[in-house]
Amino acid sequence: xxxxxxxxxxxxxxxxxxxxxxxxxxxxxxxxxxxxxxxxxxxxxxxxxxxxxxxxxxxxxxxxxxxxxxxxxxxxxxxxxxxxxxxxxxxxxxxxxxxxxxxxxxxxxxxxxx
Numbered sequence: 001x002x003x004x005x006x007x008x009x010x011x012x013x014x015x016x017x018x019x020x021x022x023x024x025x026x027x028x029x030x031x032x033x034x035x036x037x038x039x040x041x042x043x044x045x046x047x048x049x050x051x052x053x054x055x056x057x058x059x060x061x062x063x064x065x066x067x068x069x070x071x072x073x074x075x076x077x078x079x080x081x082x083x084x085x086x087x088x089x090x091x092x093x094x095x096x097x098x099x100x101x102x103x104x105x106x107x108x109x110x111x112x113x114x
Contacts, residue, residue, distance in 0.1 A: 006042045007050045018053040026054045033062035048072035048080040056081045063087035069109045085111050
């Protein structure tokens with residue numbers, strides 16, 4: 001078994017989706033965790049900062065309750081949404097994306113208490 005770092009996989013995958021598959025919206029489903037006190041542990045916020053084409057990261061593992069997505073600047077200074085809505089079905093999340101005439105995506109989201 002070969003281990004590849006999550007950041008490397010994220011960058012390779014988003015490049016393929018954008019450049020080879022011509023995707024206009026890239027969503028990463030992650031189970032790395034939102035953030036950790038241990039600074040070198042892979043997490044969703046760092047993935048967002050290291051990517052270029054990803055538009056949204058929906059995360060899990062740390063069960064972080066966010067009222068709205070966190071906005072992170074990626075490596076080309078574009079806003080990326082990172083969201084988690086907790087655990088046990090207590091909240092649902094809603095993310096809306098809008099495209100301009102040049103097919104650039106922008107999004108916003110909220111947490112909905114069930």
